[in-house]
Amino acid sequence: MSLDKHGKAAIRAVTSTDVARMAGVSQSAVSRAFSPDASISARTKQKVLAAAASLGYRPNRIPAIMLSGRSYMVGVVIGGLENPFYATALERLAVALRESGLQVLLVHVDDALTLDSALDQLLSYRIDAVVTSLAIGSKSVARALSQLRIPVVCFNSSLVGPWISTVNSNNHGAGLVAARLMARRGVTHPVWLAGPVRNTASRARGEGFCHGLREAGMPVADLTRLQGDDTYDSGYKAVIDLWKRNIRPDGIFSSNDMMACGVIDALRERMGLLCPRDAVIVGYDNIPQAAWRSFDLTSFDQHTEQMVTRAMDLLDEALGAKDTPLSRTHVVDAQLIERGSTACSE
Amino acid sequence: MSLDKHGKAAIRAVTSTDVARMAGVSQSAVSRAFSPDASISARTKQKVLAAAASLGYRPNRIPAIMLSGRSYMVGVVIGGLENPFYATALERLAVALRESGLQVLLVHVDDALTLDSALDQLLSYRIDAVVTSLAIGSKSVARALSQLRIPVVCFNSSLVGPWISTVNSNNHGAGLVAARLMARRGVTHPVWLAGPVRNTASRARGEGFCHGLREAGMPVADLTRLQGDDTYDSGYKAVIDLWKRNIRPDGIFSSNDMMACGVIDALRERMGLLCPRDAVIVGYDNIPQAAWRSFDLTSFDQHTEQMVTRAMDLLDEALGAKDTPLSRTHVVDAQLIERGSTACSE
């Protein structure tokens, strides 16, 4: 980085003392003028605000952080924004945090290595808590997060540890529902398209699905499971692969919508097949693209707003229980949104 | 918000003095042990690091902010993350900033009102600069940003003002290229699908396009311009609208890819038309969906990595010129990515 360190040369920022001098009051008065419930007369407050406005003074929260030990900043650790689901989740989360008077210190993370150094940096800014939507759920990540000794709230993660709370969508239950839907549609050769192995939410969806298949008396063989990596391309390739291996499913449950879109495109462009006529497709996340006419994809909506609200509750609770490790879990039901990809074809 | 203010009850965080006591050295020594180029013997450093590790000490940057007046935090103001283009731009920006040793203080903004209060909050955290990808370009926003008296770097915005620098893609030039491409494909009834009126980047694309059409001797009438709002739905509706009004374009240049996808879907599903056979379509942004088989959309790639690099350059420069307002502009050429939607149909 090419940033100089000669802070000295900087024009000193306007301070509360400057304002005080101009308004003819004490520095405390200025501070109180900007504190909502402080004891100050209307006249003084007005004088102060006038002086502040003319000098362009803005209250400085940095010293307050030192005094209170609370920064009102929350570290938000994300990844995979190319998936619209995570992008809008982040958007909603940012709004909710700001409405709670908390600032978002954002970190994008590729791998566990980045995570460690990122957490170090965040901590040196004395963040109050961490919120993350990272789907990876390794033990080492859990350990790293627990060691921070500040509240951590995870989305769709199976991380467990002393300071870690979680908001999950009902992945297993959704898998069940998907299986039952396929049974109703007369599917005889179902396939499960899994996300990355370390994505525990994806795994839960798959387990629920298999569970539901067995319940309905449908075959659950090795070839029922297909490995993807949550991208459109992996969904596309998965279909080509199936056909190469002479497997012809008539129902595919995909761990996320991006892969499902890839599946639909591969079926249509490469195999000349249409859903739901030739195969029934179900996705997960209900991203905007699922509703696009080209896909018209049945999917599970995770109710991000609700999950974010729950996350904020957990966060408030954990922040309230100062320095006491808390581990709560909330489960939000995912809602099946039926579209053309599972319509009755008769 | 339901956060308590009794910071007093908190367990005091581990401080450099604690570490110093344990290591049997002065507090200064601890500080130096964590400063890369400080004068400290290897032995002392090791003692300090050992003590720090055993106590779980993390250097605290907050006091340093007070001393140096620099927080090494940059306010990132965003909106419209449902567009994958902005989502990945944010991702890349976050990575680049962190690599420069800067933290990202994220704010999501819906309207100008939110912006004002958001900027106030950011400033109270003493951010060093602002980076924004907001497409809106009103005078009042420019004024608000200029008043911060800290460097501002904008993406694809036409904001001008004392502290404001900009990185733009060559919107006008891309419009020209799109027009010429259509001319080569024998388009006779071109249409321009515009983004929100206040989006100046979109306007520039449209102007370039019209310019190019005239240059090629193609008709530029009122009905050449169609109003959208950058969403898939608005693209979809635009086509239906055209057909209702009995306008039958054979070439559509869309201000962004999301709308273009809507256009393609509407043509296919509602009109039974295919591109490029019945109409040539060109989008902008080159979002991942443009490459999806259902769309196979010709588009302009904005080279986000390059734009982000340029933005970082401008930022470094502006931060280097401490307290001196700077206004630079960089233009990065958008690259035409030709796909099926403009393939030669003969």
Next chain:
DNA sequence: TCTTGTTTTGCATAGCTATGCAATCTGCAT
């Protein structure tokens, strides 16, 4: 006017680290 109770104001300080400066130490040459 005096008392009493309430509101408002100012003083003084805590909070933690980085850094200039002076003091001390180390190693080496004389």
Next chain:
DNA sequence: ATGCAGATTGCATAGCTATGCAAAACAAGA
């Protein structure tokens, strides 16, 4: 042993605001 340069260390302080406490101002009733 002495002197000296360079390396290392510690001392003391700045940076800005919020807040407890005491002082002051004010209001109102007697």
